[in-house]
Structure formats: C-alpha cells, structure tokens
Amino acid sequence: MNRLLAATLLSLVSSPVLACDAVQLGTIEVEQAWSRASIGTSRPGVVYLTIRNAGTEDDALVSIDTPISGMPMLHETVVTDGIASMPHAMEVPVPADATVALEPGGYHGMLMDLTQVLKEGESFPVTLTFRNAGEVTVPVSVQGVGATDAGCSENNG
C-alpha cells in the first residue's frame, strides 16, 4: 500500500479516500478513520478511527467537529447488566506510548443532525482536538451500511 504524505490533506475534499493513511500531529498519529453509509439524515452517523501516541506524555481527545453534523459528540458504548447504552464521553484518554481505538462497541464519534447523506465510497473531514497536541483534520472514508472496520489492509502493524 502506498503511504501518501499528510500534505495531500490539502486536497482532501476532492481527492479519493485516504483514510487508511496515517495523519501526523506531533507525536500523535491518526489512521483508519471510517464511517458507515447512512440511510438518510434522520439517524446519527458514526466515526471510528485509531490514535497512536508515540510520545512520553499522556494526551486526550477532547472533541470532534465536522461540517456534515450539526452536533458531533464523543460517545462511549457501555454494557451494564447486558444492556448497552451510549453515554457522552467528556474525553477519550490517549496515554503515552499507547494506541487507542474508536471502534464499534467502544468509544466512537456520534454525528447528530447530519447535514447530508453519507454515501459509501465518499469521504468527509473530521477535525479532532487533543488537549495537548492541538487540532488535526483527517479524512473519514464512508464504508457500507454493514461495515465493521475501515477496510484497510493491516500490513504496517
């Protein structure tokens, strides 16, 4: 797989999906950002991604933003006595020298009030704000309705 430079982000609106490629922000690396196609705009969309903190200081993802949602939020799926709920997460801890995944069944970005239908094969930008590292915008690739991962080949483990 070709790893494209983060500089190609400058053209992310019109470029093909680059979500499998890592985006660097200091010692933070974000990769495999993906979402699912939506039936319409009445139900919230999701964002999943992987964050690596190669640094020696703990950080945290404190908010997400995207033009395709009127109210993007961080959620955590919690199962208590067999019943799943999705409380609002104030932040997602990203400890030093650790990899944290926003993934089905765990932390995720929830995109309330979608402003457009999410179509498979398209992508949209999401801006992540970290407490220490600051902001970075990554392209999120829209997978099929039943997708369970980013559809990237995991060859750089």
Ligand SMILES: [Cu+2]
């Ligand atoms: Cu949620």
